[in-house]
Amino acid sequence: MIALWGIFGYLLGSIPFGIAIARALGLGDLRKIGSGNIGATNVLRTGNKPAALATLLLDSGKGAIAVLLARHVGGDAAAVLAGGAAFLGHCFPVWLGFKGGKGVATFLGTLIALHWPLGLIACAVWLLTAAVSRISSLSALLAAALAPVFAWGMGRADLIAVSLFMAVLIFVRHRPNIARLLDGTEPRIGRR
Template identity: 85%
Template structure:
């Protein structure tokens, strides 16, 4: 029952739509009507407000980390893993927005860093290396997510493989349109308009 409570709390923390809150507070309009309609930092950047995009990135990654750290402190490692996975789920499918949320990349990375920082840093490095080579943000996210369970296994953290697989599957689902564009060569590169 305690684990269910931590999972529910993680979901609620993860479901806070910081991108939407920040853009509305700054008078930038409804983020869901801008660009891709996504509530994440990449779409906030399309408003032209870089500080708002950075704030969204930090808060979206931070909410995954906070859910993990709170659950670990009060409930132990299993609670932390469940809360982290639930926070990611909450970001992707927030109850407040009719279960239409973001793609979860920042929350994924923040969650992994809090769960086991070497794993999180390797996932970040994978994203960055792929981005430098391909100049495609979505491909970078997909690579980091797909390799996270492998990295968890290689680092001897078999307890994190399942949550990494769960997150990876959801990231692939949330990026289905990007995958289609990657396959047909129409996915925009970083720094270019779609």
Template identity: 75%
Template sequence: MIAILWAVIGYLLGAIPFGLVITRALGLGDLRAIGSGNIGATNVLRTGNKPAALATLLLDSGKGAIAVLLARHFGGEGAAMIAGAAAFLGHCFPVWLGFRGGKGVATFLGTVLALYWPLGLVACATWLAVAVILRISSLSALIAAASSPLVALAMGRPALALTVAFMAILIFVRHRTNIARLRAGTEPKIGGKG
């Protein structure tokens, strides 16, 4: 019952669509009709409003971290992993938007940082390095996600590796269209309008 409770709390936190809320509050229109139609920070950036994109990034990552920290404080490490994974699910499949949410990258990074900050720093550094060099957000996310379970294992955290692997698999599922565009060479660059 406790595990279910933390799963529900994590999911509800993760399901808050901050990108959509911020763009509507600023009069930028319906984010789902802009660019890729995604509700995450990369698509918010396509509106041309960098502060809104930064706020979305921080809030989407923060909701995963808050779910983990609350669950850890009241329920321990197992509850933290459940709540973090559930927050990630909530972002990707929010009940309020007909289960059509974001791709989960910022929430993934915030969750991993809160679960085990050394792994989170490696994941963030990996994303940033690929983004700076290649300027393709989706590729940065895919590489950071794919490498994180392996890094967690190397750090001696097998349970964490399983949790992170679950999220990484979903990141790949959510990036199906991006992967197709990467193969075709048509994936837009960071800051682009596509």
């Protein structure tokens, strides 16, 4: 039964909301715009802030919904598996030939649903870093890196593995961004 929650989470996470919203609004194929990413930051590069916000909410919501439904029916272990699987589905969606997004919104939504204090701290790290640097990728990397540390500090050993799993994948998915950060060419939030 727990494995079924993993499959459910993966399939839910695989829904490419950014692509669907961009197409519905006539913004074009996100994979051919800006960074080519399917997430909210790249939708923002189209200049459509409401579309970017909708993408952010839906991408974070799919992680949260997977966790909440799995917890309600299958318990905490099912919730952790469903959340991690939703994140994996966003990064490697079956519908797009396993070429998906970087998972930041889904990561945050999953953490909020798993343990809201941990999720809110990760969001605060992202927001504070973004306010100071105006660089989305740096904000995501710092929030992801600190999430397992905060899980440990809060005594939530049950969440260290899933937050570490998501953090590692976020770093893997951000390899080009890390290279641009190191050479000073990473684009700032809000620029096309």
